Amino acid sequence: MPHDVIAEMTDGIRAVMGATSVTQLRRLSGGASRETWRFMADETDFVLQRVRQGTPLGLGAEPSVLKAAFAAGVPVPELVIDGSQSDVLERPFMIVRAVGGETIARKILRDDEFSTARTNLVGQLGRAAAQLHRIDTASVPGLTVEDQIHRYRVAMDTVGEPHPVFEAAFRWLEQNKPTSTGTSVVHGDFRLGNVMVNGNGLAAILDWELAHLGDPMEDLGWLCVRAWRFGGAHPAAGLGSYEQLFDAYEAESGIRPDFDVVRWWEILGTLKWGIICISQANTHLSGLVRSHELAAIGRRVCENEYDLIEMLLEGVA
Amino acid sequence: MTAPHDRPSASELLESVREWLERDVLTSVEGRLQFHTRVAINAMNIVIRELELGADQEVTHAEVMKALAVANDRELADAIRAGDFDANLTDVLQALKPVVEDKVRVANPGYLR
Numbered sequence: 001m002p003h004d005v006i007a008e009m010t011d012g013i014r015a016v017m018g019a020t021s022v023t024q025l026r027r028l029s030g031g032a033s034r035e036t037w038r039f040m041a042d043e044t045d046f047v048l049q050r051v052r053q054g055t056p057l058g059l060g061a062e063p064s065v066l067k068a069a070f071a072a073g074v075p076v077p078e079l080v081i082d083g084s085q086s087d088v089l090e091r092p093f094m095i096v097r098a099v100g101g102e103t104i105a106r107k108i109l110r111d112d113e114f115s116t117a118r119t120n121l122v123g124q125l126g127r128a129a130a131q132l133h134r135i136d137t138a139s140v141p142g143l144t145v146e147d148q149i150h151r152y153r154v155a156m157d158t159v160g161e162p163h164p165v166f167e168a169a170f171r172w173l174e175q176n177k178p179t180s181t182g183t184s185v186v187h188g189d190f191r192l193g194n195v196m197v198n199g200n201g202l203a204a205i206l207d208w209e210l211a212h213l214g215d216p217m218e219d220l221g222w223l224c225v226r227a228w229r230f231g232g233a234h235p236a237a238g239l240g241s242y243e244q245l246f247d248a249y250e251a252e253s254g255i256r257p258d259f260d261v262v263r264w265w266e267i268l269g270t271l272k273w274g275i276i277c278i279s280q281a282n283t284h285l286s287g288l289v290r291s292h293e294l295a296a297i298g299r300r301v302c303e304n305e306y307d308l309i310e311m312l313l314e315g316v317a
Numbered sequence: 318m319t320a321p322h323d324r325p326s327a328s329e330l331l332e333s334v335r336e337w338l339e340r341d342v343l344t345s346v347e348g349r350l351q352f353h354t355r356v357a358i359n360a361m362n363i364v365i366r367e368l369e370l371g372a373d374q375e376v377t378h379a380e381v382m383k384a385l386a387v388a389n390d391r392e393l394a395d396a397i398r399a400g401d402f403d404a405n406l407t408d409v410l411q412a413l414k415p416v417v418e419d420k421v422r423v424a425n426p427g428y429l430r
Contacts, residue, residue, distance in 0.1 A: 029349075162394035165413055168406050171397060293353060296360045302420035303428050309410050309417055310430075316407045 010039070012088045013048065016081050017041050017095070033057070033209070038098065045098035046080065051091045058092040059084045061142030065185065065211045066096070068139045074131045075204050077196075099204040105192035105230040109238055113199060120201035122240030125190075125223065126248025128205055133184040133216035134253065140185060146212040148268060149173060152275045159282045165305040169271045172312055178261040181215050188212055190219040191228040192237050220245065220257055221265025226307050227273050227300075267311050274304030328368045335361040366423045374419040381416050385409065 006025055014022040019041040028036045033055045037048040051058055063082040070076050077096035084092045108114050108121075137143070149170070156166065188210030196204040222228065224235045224242070232238020236245040242259060250256045281298025283289050319326070325333065335358055343354050387393040393409075396402060402409045421428050 162389075162391040164390055164393040164397055165410065165417060167394045167397035168402070168410055168413075171400070171403060172406060175403070292360055293356050296356055296363075299360075299363055299424040302417055302424050305413075305417045306421050306428065309414050312410055313407060313414075316411075 050093040072135045099196045101196040101198035101203045117201040122244045123248040124202035126245045127252040130249045130252035135185040184216040186214040220262045222269040224266045225269040277301045
């Protein structure tokens with residue numbers, strides 16, 4: 001990173017924050033569409049997220065969702081600057097107060113320093129999900145209802161490879177659609193990896209990029225998809241039972257999640273992750289981004305076929 | 318080993334590169350490069366297992382296609398999508414189970430329950 005880029009950004013940040021000093025600006029790894037930076041302003045740690053160069057979409061509704069979630073008492077980083085309409089840093093950005101902890105699932109599931117966190121986490125995730133599902137949808141005007149089945153049908157057809165097990169899962173999901181639990185703000189990627197965890201457990205829910213309106217049970221089902229257990233033995237985030245998760249959700253919301261509905265979303269989630277694996281491998285195969293890491297993800301598609309067969313044959317003699 | 322090639326066989330050749338990655342590369346890199354080295358080792362192991370098991374698995378796959386009266390995955394996928402198997406989706410899944418298990422046995426055998 002050339003020094004003048006850092007210096008220019010530091011100046012820009014100092015201006016938007018009205019800070020006396022901005023120091024230690026450094027880039028962290030980020031997602032596919034965002035750059036993540038960290039810095040100190042007047043002795044306090046902040047995180048900056050900026051839209052990646054060449055990404056046509058801005059930050060979408062994320063800043064307003066974060067603000068609404070914070071106001072509703074959901075554990076999220078506090079939004080300090082919404083730069084979604086600003087050109088001070090060239091591309092849309094937002095700045096949040098940094099939250100300390102760890103996001104890497106394998107560490108959270110295995111390292112000694114998180115043993116207390118592991119005991120608390122499933123209950124905390126259940127309560128936090130209930131809190132985020134209580135956010136007034138009218139307070140986040142940018143969010144839209146998204147038909148998840150349609151979205152991933154299109155994603156699979158875009159690549160065009162035949163996957164009989166996924167076709168069977170699509171049929172089953174269509175035939176067994178549960179009655180809607182309601183329409184809430186849905187986080188859209190609620191799982192380990194996207195939550196900040198400290199020694200006591202959940203510190204903040206991060207990565208609201210995929211937030212949309214939909215059935216709140218989508219978040220609970222996604223949390224239980226086997227890929228998001230990261231090798232853990234239990235269904236909820238690899239750490240706890242459905243019962244533990246549902247108890248916490250009910251304690252916070254008064255609503256007892258229906259296992260069959262959550263399971264339907266878990267099955268859709270497994271299909272979704274399988275299709276995302278196909279798409280990622282295709283990013284390499286099509287030549288868009290040549291990468292053996294993306295290529296290898298193509299061989300994880302079958303893990304999801306395996307899980308779908310197991311779930312769809314459950315209870316069948 | 319496949320005629321007319323000499324030793325090392327395709328698997329033996331891959332194993333030699335994998336061993337070098339494990340012994341010399343993995344121990345001298347860190348961070349992102351170390352992670353990508355692990356991904357490379359993993360990819361080589363997938364190919365090594367496919368070379369060993371692939372021929373038998375191809376036979377199993379062909380037998381399952383025949384039992385379901387389709388020529389290949391494409392035809393089966395299209396038929397399921399068209400609703401032709403709606404009345405017996407579980408039978409199709411039951412029939413596909415050994416095929417999917419074979420794929421997992423190559424890609425990530427530790428995943429099998």
